[in-house]
Structures are given as C-alpha cells and as structure tokens.
Amino acid sequence: xxxxxxxxxxxxxxxxxxxxxxxxxxxxxxxxxxxxxxxxxxxxxxxxxxxxxxxxxxxxxxxxxxxxxxxxxxxxxxxxxxxxxxxxxxxxxxxxxxxxxxxxxxxxxxxxxxx
Amino acid sequence: xxxxxxxxxxxxxxxxxxxxxxxxxxxxxxxxxxxxxxxxxxxxxxxxxxxxxxxxxxxxxxxxxxxxxxxxxxxxxxxxxxxxxxxxxxxxxxxxxxxxxxxxxxxxxxxxx
Numbered sequence: 001x002x003x004x005x006x007x008x009x010x011x012x013x014x015x016x017x018x019x020x021x022x023x024x025x026x027x028x029x030x031x032x033x034x035x036x037x038x039x040x041x042x043x044x045x046x047x048x049x050x051x052x053x054x055x056x057x058x059x060x061x062x063x064x065x066x067x068x069x070x071x072x073x074x075x076x077x078x079x080x081x082x083x084x085x086x087x088x089x090x091x092x093x094x095x096x097x098x099x100x101x102x103x104x105x106x107x108x109x110x111x112x113x114x115x
Numbered sequence: 116x117x118x119x120x121x122x123x124x125x126x127x128x129x130x131x132x133x134x135x136x137x138x139x140x141x142x143x144x145x146x147x148x149x150x151x152x153x154x155x156x157x158x159x160x161x162x163x164x165x166x167x168x169x170x171x172x173x174x175x176x177x178x179x180x181x182x183x184x185x186x187x188x189x190x191x192x193x194x195x196x197x198x199x200x201x202x203x204x205x206x207x208x209x210x211x212x213x214x215x216x217x218x219x220x221x222x223x224x225x226x227x228x
Contacts, residue, residue: 033214090158096214102149103161103164
C-alpha cells in the first residue's frame with residue numbers, strides 16, 4: 001500500500017496562474033479531504049468528499065475547486081493563484097465516520113509558493 | 116475564533132521523563148478527539164484518539180485524558196524519547212457531521228538526551 005500520495009512536492013506559481021494539486025489513495029477510503037497549513041496555525045479544512053461524486057466546502061474554500069470522479073483520486077484546483085494561497089497543502093483520507101475507524105491518514109504535503 | 120487551542124507553542128523535556136501536552140476546546144458538540152504527530156517535511160501521522168464517552172485511552176507510552184466539564188484534553192508520553200521530538204497537533208470533530216477535523220495550532224516537543 002502506498003497510502004496517500006500527493007504530487008507535486010513543491011510548486012512555485014505566479015499570481016493569476018492556475019494549477020491542480022493531485023491526491024490519490026489506495027486504501028479504498030470513502031472520505032477524502034484537503035487541508036492547508038500556515039505558520040503558527042493548525043491545519044484548516046478546505047474541501048472534503050464523502051464519496052465519489054460528492055464534495056462539500058470546509059472552513060476555507062474560497063479560491064479552490066475540487067471534484068471526486070473516482071474513490072481513489074481527489075484533485076484540488078487553484079483557478080487563479082494569489083499570494084495568500086502560499087501554504088503547505090495536505091490531502092487526507094479515512095473511512096467514513098460511523099465505521100470502525102475515524103483517524104485520517106495524511107499525504108506528505110505539497111509546498112506551494114505564489115509570487 | 117479558535118475552537119481548538121494549544122496554548123503552549125513549545126515544550127522541552129528530558130529523555131525518560133514525562134511529556135504532557137495540553138489542548139482546550141470551546142465547542143461542546145465535539146465528541147471525538149485525536150492527537151497527531153508531525154515531523155518536518157512530512158504529513159501528520161495519527162497517534163491516539165478518544166471518544167467523548169471515555170475519559171482515558173492508552174496506547175503503549177501514550178495516554179490521552181479527556182475532561183469534558185473543563186473542555187480539556189491532554190496527551191501524556193511516558194517515558195519520553197528523543198524520537199518523540201516533533202510537532203503535536205490536537206484535533207476534534209463532531210462525528211455525526213462527518214470526519215471534518217478542527218486542529219489546534221500545534222506544540223513543538225523537544226526531548227533532550
């Protein structure tokens with residue numbers, strides 16, 4: 001099992017550019033989510049999905065889009081990058097709440113810098 | 116408005132002694148709590164969790180205590196080892212709303228040998 005994988009590891013964008021952060025998991029988890037981590041702050045939820053075809057907003061969704069066409073993949077799209085989106089992005093997956101295990105498994109992160 | 120607070124940005128402990136990391140929360144609807152450990156340039160890894168129906172959960176050297184009336188939880192690491200040096204995040208969720216986690220800002224633990 002590779003667990004949760006994220007690509008790329010590092011990315012530099014200019015303001016206004018768009019890009020997609022990739023996330024995949026091979027644990028057949030229903031639930032997937034994206035968080036961002038900024039200095040001095042905990043991780044904050046951007047978007048999440050409870051299964052293929054179902055997504056919803058988290059705490060800080062503005063400027064980001066997601067889709068979930070398969071159980072395995074959950075890409076995060078930045079439509080028009082802004083310096084405020086400079087952060088480290090983590091993808092996570094878990095069994096859906098109500099099962100036997102609620103802990104989320106995190107990927108290694110993508111460090112994004114927007115200039 | 117921070118719903119989960121870790122008021123100590125850092126903690127330094129001697130190897131072999133107990134490390135106690137604290138976490139406070141304001142949302143009384145939280146019913147599931149977790150601790151994650153994070154090394155630099157890696158994603159957080161799950162350590163231990165506790166449901167609001169319990170007040171203690173143990174796993175090896177790690178014990179989490181929950182005081183619902185005080186809206187406080189703590190993580191005890193005994194004995195502390197140099198490999199425990201990392202950032203520790205407390206997180207909370209309301210399970211019937213799904214697996215959405217609310218994180219504290221983290222505490223940097225340094226275990227000195």
